[in-house]
Amino acid sequence: QPLPAFPDGFLWGVSTSAFQIEGAQEEDGRGPSAWDAFVRRPGRIKDGSDASVTTDHYHRWPEDVALLRELGVGAYRFSISWPRVLPSGSGQVNAPGLDFYDRLVDTLCEAGIQPAPTLFHWDTPLALEERGGWLRRETAQRFADYADTVAARLGDRVAHWITLNEPAEVTLLGYGLGVHAPGRQLLFDALPAAHHQLLGHGLALRALRARGARSIGIANSHGPVQPLSGSAADTGAAELYDTLSNRLFADPLLLGRYPDPELAALLPGPVEEDLKAISEPLDWYGVNYYQPTVAGAAGSAGADGSGGSGGGFAGIHLPDGLPFALHETPGRERTGFGWAVVPEGLTETLRTLRERYGERLPPVMITENGCAYPDRTRDTRRIAFLDAHLRALHTALAEGIDVRGYFVWSLLDNFEWAEGCTQRFGLVHVDYATLERTPKDSFHWLRDALRGSGGGVQP
Numbered sequence: 001q002p003l004p005a006f007p008d009g010f011l012w013g014v015s016t017s018a019f020q021i022e023g024a025q026e027e028d029g030r031g032p033s034a035w036d037a038f039v040r041r042p043g044r045i046k047d048g049s050d051a052s053v054t055t056d057h058y059h060r061w062p063e064d065v066a067l068l069r070e071l072g073v074g075a076y077r078f079s080i081s082w083p084r085v086l087p088s089g090s091g092q093v094n095a096p097g098l099d100f101y102d103r104l105v106d107t108l109c110e111a112g113i114q115p116a117p118t119l120f121h122w123d124t125p126l127a128l129e130e131r132g133g134w135l136r137r138e139t140a141q142r143f144a145d146y147a148d149t150v151a152a153r154l155g156d157r158v159a160h161w162i163t164l165n166e167p168a169e170v171t172l173l174g175y176g177l178g179v180h181a182p183g184r185q186l187l188f189d190a191l192p193a194a195h196h197q198l199l200g201h202g203l204a205l206r207a208l209r210a211r212g213a214r215s216i217g218i219a220n221s222h223g224p225v226q227p228l229s230g231s232a233a234d235t236g237a238a239e240l241y242d243t244l245s246n247r248l249f250a251d252p253l254l255l256g257r258y259p260d261p262e263l264a265a266l267l268p269g270p271v272e273e274d275l276k277a278i279s280e281p282l283d284w285y286g287v288n289y290y291q292p293t294v295a296g297a298a299g300s301a302g303a304d305g306s307g308g309s310g311g312g313f314a315g316i317h318l319p320d321g322l323p324f325a326l327h328e329t330p331g332r333e334r335t336g337f338g339w340a341v342v343p344e345g346l347t348e349t350l351r352t353l354r355e356r357y358g359e360r361l362p363p364v365m366i367t368e369n370g371c372a373y374p375d376r377t378r379d380t381r382r383i384a385f386l387d388a389h390l391r392a393l394h395t396a397l398a399e400g401i402d403v404r405g406y407f408v409w410s411l412l413d414n415f416e417w418a419e420g421c422t423q424r425f426g427l428v429h430v431d432y433a434t435l436e437r438t439p440k441d442s443f444h445w446l447r448d449a450l451r452g453s454g455g456g457v458q459p
């Protein structure tokens with residue numbers, strides 16, 4: 001069954017991030033990031049890998065741009081490594097670092113591929129992290145300065161800017177639970193990191209606008225939250241988790257207020273004043289969708305028996321003391337990463353955004369969607385996953401939800417954070433020993449689909 005037709009001009013792309021693909025951590029003046037330190041803490045990364053090489057994109061980027069060209073995408077979402085451009089997070093610019101992205105952007109433009117850089121995809125400069133990182137207000141201003149530096153050099157050729165990637169994950173996994181960098185287990189005392197990232201987003205957006213940027217978005221993680229049961233305890237837990245994982249990072253941007261005054265009261269600084277910057281109008285709203293969440297009362301066990309006090313979710317065991325437990329959606333196919341495959345969750349996510357934000361919701365871009373499977377190149381399950389999610393996306397379009405683009409996570413197998421290189425999300429297989437790239441069946445499927453839909457860049 002061929003894919004349904006998507007609107008003319010629909011933007012097809014793929015996504016990656018600097019720390020996950022570049023390697024070359026100590027090359028050409030790059031400074032260390034919070035993740036450089038975190039990967040070297042014993043036992044933090046499943047396979048002990050440290051991303052010092054990962055796919056070696058820093059040296060093999062021409063080959064990767066050629067893959068993008070062959071794939072026929074119209075845009076490429078990559079991230080710029082803040083510590084590669086500003087080794088200590090502020091002050092002295094590292095010219096070779098900026099030159100690297102300059103060359104990449106030039107080559108993308110020559111290939112007719114729109115550059116869509118993310119300014120922050122989790123690699124906070126270590127010098128700033130050691131001073132408190134996103135728990136500190138100063139980091140928000142440093143981020144805006146960094147955005148201005150990058151826009152001054154690349155702004156004439158960048159098509160779409162993404163300020164932050166998934167501030168929710170940084171806050172929850174990095175500062176709240178400590179399973180990601182910087183590895184702080186502050187639980188609710190991590191909330192200032194949420195506010196300062198959003199403030200950083202707002203200040204950076206203003207800096208980009210001042211440099212003439214006209215297509216600016218943010219990439220937020222979103223997904224439906226379903227209660228484990230109809231009990232008051234489970235529905236209450238689901239509402240709380242929905243507030244923390246979805247609304248806390250969308251309401252301030254789109255409504256100019258926090259979802260819960262009690263939550264806002266926990267935040268530092270002139271919050272009302274900051275919300276003016278945070279809610280500066282976006283040109284589009286980025287959504288990273290992977291799967292729904294089932295939330296239950298603390299101590300609840302999932303339908304499949306997973307869980308316990310904190311419950312198991314997305315491979316992460318939650319500590320005691322949280323007022324909710326998270327579970328997988330029962331009875332669904334699982335990816336190699338154990339994530340439930342729920343395409344209709346994407347449609348539901350988009351419907352919920354439209355219901356909650358109505359006219360305040362700008363056009364949407366799916367900035368990430370994808371799946372991890374161990375198959376070397378015969379990745380039929382990935383084709384089925386993408387096919388089903390594109391149909392689910394098309395259903396939302398048919399209902400009049402304004403979605404302008406879709407980016408697959410990811411072009412290449414790469415360093416999957418705490419999972420190291422054990423989870424493969426790529427359309428292209430990477431042999432981590434030889435660094436050889438081999439397009440998977442899904443790569444060819446998507447290339448043909450794009451050619452068929454006329455959506456992609458004609459090779």
Ligand SMILES: O=C(O)[C@H](O)[C@@H](O)[C@H](O)[C@H](O)CO
Pocket residue numbers: 017020165166169221288368409416417425
């Ligand atoms: O969404 C995220 O967590 C990040 O944006 C990516 O860096 C991940 O690698 C991808 O999503 C797979 O987990």
